Amino acid sequence: MICLSRKAIVSTNWKGSSVQDSNNASLVDEKASLVSLSIVIPAKNEAPSLRVLLPDLKSGYPDAEIIVVNDGSADDTSNVCLSHRVIEVRHPYSKGNGASIKSGARAATGDVIVFMDGDGQHQAKDVGRLVAELDKGFDMVVAARGARSQANWSRLAANTVYNKLATWMVGHKVQDLTSGFRAVNARLFRQFLSILPNGFSYPTTITMAFFRAGYSVSYLPVMVLKREGKSHIHLVKDGVRFLLIIFKVGTLYSPLKLFTPISLILFFTGLSYYFYTYTTVARFTNMSALLFSTSMLVFLMGLVAEQITSLLYSSRGEVITTEIKRHIENND
Structure with a gap:
């Protein structure tokens, strides 16, 4: 369900310069990249964080298409989307983080899609950095978290194991296999929608798929904030799932x-x-x-x-x- 009717997204200058509109053509730096941007935010009961994040995104990227995928939230996420005039894709019940990503990717009209969490960890200012890095010739840019950005030592240890295993499987250095904050070429990303799981391991699958397909992937160090609310990821249960996904994708691609x-x-x-x-x-x-x-x-x-x-x-x-x-x- 859409809170706001979708309009044509104009070409956006990632450096914050003027944009070219159908009604009012503006002068634009010849060296600046001009493509349309969609920002997809999967959200489940993240209304408090969205009240902070959405205004930052709207002010920082006024011409971007902002899509919030409401994954069966029980709070007032819909009202937050309506009040900030962003697009809402609503699931009638919770389908999972991966399913939300797929719904957002199908709804997005931009040439570039930025996926970010709605729990308050990811900062709006880093969206421009990711897209600027993508503009250097990469097909996907992943926001890589440092050791200080990990929730706890057990999560850090688990992610280190995942990164090492994925690096061996794909033959390229994987710095952050499970980061949900990334900018991608929309057309290339949609090639892999059919193999993306509906759960929390979509970052694992898409990262290994891009590497194995020979697409260019870059990592950009970012500092993430402490999340608002309780994490929906369980270390043991979802950790086993992550390992299974790594082997599953490895079997499919290598x-x-x-x-x-x-x-x-x-x-x-x-x-x-x-x-x-x-x-x-x-x-x-x-x-x-x-x-x-x-x-x-x-x-x-x-x-x-x-x-x-x-x-x-x-x-x-x-x-x-x-x-x-x-x-x-x-x-x-």
Whole structure:
């Protein structure tokens, strides 16, 4: 449900200079990037924080399209959206953070989308910094939190493990895998909507997907504030989910990175057990044979999965190329 009817979003100068309007053309610095900006804020019972955040965004980025995705809130989030004249996409019930992100991405009309939390942690002033970094030729810029910005030591330790594991899976340094504050190329982001989970692990999925797809990703250090209210993320339950998502996305985008180590572990376990049984009972046991066979099967599964992934990307590339050609022809 929309609180405010959507109007055409004009081109915005990220440095805060004048903008070009259909009714009143203004002079703009030739070096400034001119694209439309949408800011998507998933929110569940975040009305107090939105009362502070929305005025800052409206004053700092007056021509941006601001979308609040109300994920089944029980407070007066809708009234806050109405009073500040921003777009509200309303879920009739809570669907999850990832589902809110997908709803916001579908509703956004900008060429660039900035996703930020509505809990008071992310600051409006950093939106311009993210977009300016994106303007340097990147496809996604992620706001990377430092150690001081982590909620507690356990969250810091968990995020460190996630970052190291994701770095190994994608082959690129991942500085903040779970940050929900980022600026993205809207067209590229929408390519991955079908694989994004509805829960809290959407940042994990989209980060690894962009790296594996060969898109350019940058990290920008930011200082986040203490959140208002209680976090909806549970360290143990959602931590296990994050790990599963990492392996799931790894299987989808880089199967051999996952299957090869498992195969090697099984192989060397079987080899060690073989030497042990050979020296003690002087025979080759069934368990050794089973471990050797399983290691080969796992490795072959990885090879097959790698070929399927290559075919998937080949097909996707053809579709994207066709869409680009059609767009160029329509504009000519």
